[in-house]
Amino acid sequence: GQNIDQPTEMTATEGAIVQINCTYQTSGFNGLFWYQQHAGEAPTFLSYNVLDGLEEKGRFSSFLSRSKGYSYLLLKELQMKDSASYLCASALSGGYNKLIFGAGTRLAVHP
Amino acid sequence: DAGVTQSPTHLIKTRGQQVTLRCSPISGHKSVSWYQQVLGQGPQFIFQYYEKEERGRGNFPDRFSARQFPNYSSELNVNALLLGDSALYLCASNGLAGGRVSTDTQYFGPGTRLTVL
Numbered sequence: 245g246q247n248i249d250q251p252t253e254m255t256a257t258e259g260a261i262v263q264i265n266c267t268y269q270t271s272g273f274n275g276l277f278w279y280q281q282h283a284g285e286a287p288t289f290l291s292y293n294v295l296d297g298l299e300e301k302g303r304f305s306s307f308l309s310r311s312k313g314y315s316y317l318l319l320k321e322l323q324m325k326d327s328a329s330y331l332c333a334s335a336l337s338g339g340y341n342k343l344i345f346g347a348g349t350r351l352a353v354h355p
Numbered sequence: 356d357a358g359v360t361q362s363p364t365h366l367i368k369t370r371g372q373q374v375t376l377r378c379s380p381i382s383g384h385k386s387v388s389w390y391q392q393v394l395g396q397g398p399q400f401i402f403q404y405y406e407k408e409e410r411g412r413g414n415f416p417d418r419f420s421a422r423q424f425p426n427y428s429s430e431l432n433v434n435a436l437l438l439g440d441s442a443l444y445l446c447a448s449n450g451l452a453g454g455r456v457s458t459d460t461q462y463f464g465p466g467t468r469l470t471v472l
Contacts, residue, residue, distance in 0.1 A: 248397075277460075279463075285465065285466075286359075286445060286463035286464055286465045286466055287398070287445070287463045288463070289460050289461075289462065292460060331397050331398075333397070342388075342400050342403065342411050342413070343390075343398075343400065343461065344400070345390075345397030345398050345399070346397050347395070347396050347397050348396070348397050
């Protein structure tokens with residue numbers, strides 16, 4: 245089966261660091277995407293991990309452990325505009341594009 | 356460059372009606388995927404098309420169909436609408452490796468908000 249779990253909601257303070265976790269159980273795993281989605285808008289690409297380890301991109305970093313079926317997105321120096329839903333998505337092999345999304349984590353950043 | 360565009364932005368239909376949603380991919384992208392996002396949930400894969408051929412299909416009933424045109428734009432059709440079809444319909448395009456490899460980054464359009472009454 246295909247299953248992706250992430251927390252439903254998180255809150256954090258402006259300027260702080262927050263870690264959003266994602267666990268997955270997907271057959272044919274071919275990498276892990278993170279997308280940001282503001283309310284009523286399209287998801288926008290944040291990161292992609294296929295190898296174990298940490299990928300850093302400015303204030304955002306993403307980590308993957310394939311053996312544990314685990315990923316996290318780390319947001320540093322939080323800003324109010326980071327309030328959004330963060331979607332974890334597993335890419336599947338099979339010769340075509342298919343992403344299996346989690347339900348998303350709604351992050352609220354407070355002053 | 357323009358991103359993925361979708362039309363219409365919003366749509367209200369009644370049960371039993373049919374709807375057509377449209378998508379234009381990023382210039383140069385040949386692959387288009389459709390996703391359904393119910394409020395409070397992540398997007399669910401419906402279809403992928405590449406070079407006018409269906410490359411993948413999600414777990415949706417036959418009421419859902421799609422096609423891709425020579426200019427790589429795409430239409431999603433839903434027949435016999437049900438209340439449960441109310442959702443945000445997202446189109447995504449990608450261009451690397453001709454849509455054959457699932458690790459190509461998909462870029463999403465703004466979506467069409469469909470409400471079925």
